Amino acid sequence: MKKVLFLALAAASFSFTACESKKEEAVEQQADNVEAAGEAKADAMEDKADAVRDSADAKADKMEDAADKMAPATETPAEEVKK
DSSP states (O other): OHHHHHHHHHHHHHHHHHOOOHHHHHHHHHHHHHHHHHHHHHHHHHHHHHHHHHHHHHHHHHHHHHHHHSOOOOOOOHHHHHO
16 A cells, blocks of 8 residues: 555656746746857857958968969079179
């Protein structure tokens, strides 16, 4: 009899702990919303960082291409420089 009573009491206590209050659910929802907003902000910042990096790479490539198109520097032999 004690085992049956103990099992019934255990089952009842599990059923009560499984139920969440409306207030607890609301707080958990707020926490989820804050987390989602933080993730969205981080994603947006990563996108901006990628755009800045791509822009810098493109500018550097353009500068290197312009440098490659310049006339090559003529080398003056060391003996002529001394004269």
